[in-house]
Amino acid sequence: MFVVSKLFWMIFQPLAFAFLTMLAALVCLAFSWSAAAAVFAALAAITLGIACFTTAGAMLMAGLENRFPRPELEAPPALAIVLGGGISTGISARRGTYVFSSAGDRYIEALRLARLYPAMKILVTGGDNSLSGNIHGEAAPAARFFADHGIAAERLIYEPSARNTAENASLTAALLASQGLKDAGCIVITSAYHMPRSMALFGRQRMKVMPWPADYRTDGNIRFGFSFDKPMINAMMLSTALREWAGLLLLRRSASGP
Template sequence: MFFYLSKIFWAPAQPLSVILLLIAVGLVLSIMGRRRLALVVQGLAGLTVLLVGFTSLGSVLIQPLENRFPRLAAPDQISSIIVLGGATQSRIGGARGVTELNAAGDRMTAALVLARRYPDAPLIFSGGIGTIISEGETEAASARRFFLEQGIPPERLVLEDQARNTDENAQLTAGLIAERHGPAILVTSAFHMPRSVGLFRKMGVDVVPWPVDYRSTGREGFGFDIANPVLNLEVTGIAVREWIGLLAYRWSGKIDEVLPGP
């Protein structure tokens, strides 16, 4: 139920949907003759476009998440390497029989580096189909193709293909490593690390954060940024979704604090 509610909520809550909703409300108010109120609503729509597309708001919002867990020196011994899904475009890859990586592809390439550093550690990938309408192959299937193509022996791969969100990643992966001793390295996007660590801690799993896929330098201040409004919109959307996810997970008791830290 939590999975479906999160997907339904995010559809109208994402920045682009908010902008379109404000525009639609403004048009309706204008048709109804409420022109002064319509101008206010349309002005809010324009202001939102300006903030999310032409300023560094997204970077400012995402920085506290990305800076929360700095990458530390790799431990000498680990029990396993855990990689969370979210780095593949499985619908496209499954249709074409190839592995398509998205902007979070660092999760996969970092896993390869760690797999070579720890040749005896199993490589655990967690990811099913994270959409309400299931289509295409699971992320685990895409990951299997990718890792085999990169020379990882199949016997090293442990694939969990049922998780649809981060909560299920933690729950289902915890069972796979219950009998293993020592810390596991957790690989996911830096902005996603606080929520992920909080969930794994709640499951009693000792993880070493290995953040990748940074979307900011970590030092941006707020200001105008007109170079790439599409990228600004994307980063803002990611940051807003992650903050909402943290609040929702804390409210539901899935994590013990709003912003888990080291």
């Protein structure tokens, strides 16, 4: 399932889809199928126009980010579960340091809470999510980051094998159960747009966790319109939002059964 989902998204993310439909249009032209070529070319143009020059991605992203606000903590959390994705693992491994990705706020927020609540432990879950299997996980660079910022090693727990969010939840649940911590007061730290799917998957593991979103990408109040000044950011936003919404739809469908 992991490989299928990776390959599916490599093909159907907006820019890749536009590229492939344009190739299909060229093939159709080569065989003089002008009507089919026009359909594929129009589909590519519409996809690129929506992805690059509208606020569709930001609007969909805001809908995800607004689902789970940060709760009021009645007591200090016993454990913060940090979902992988905040560190560029390949670069970090080759450079021997920690290099944050665009989701690096996950680690910054974990560090802030670790200093605020000195008894809180931190669990980092995330392994190699590449198809090649040649990229290291986040355990080593995360250890360097927390050590450099004064967090004692005994406060840290690592789950180094998860390749996606479903495995983040299942492997973390198994690890915490083995250590008698599954029912501890846990918060989940991940990007705000990623929180709805994360909470659904941790819920399937019968874990009672509180959402602690970080890494906001929007101000939460986006309307649909044109946006010509940042086409690549718009396209990236739409791609990320569509992936999350697709994941949520698949979860809902699997929960309802055949």
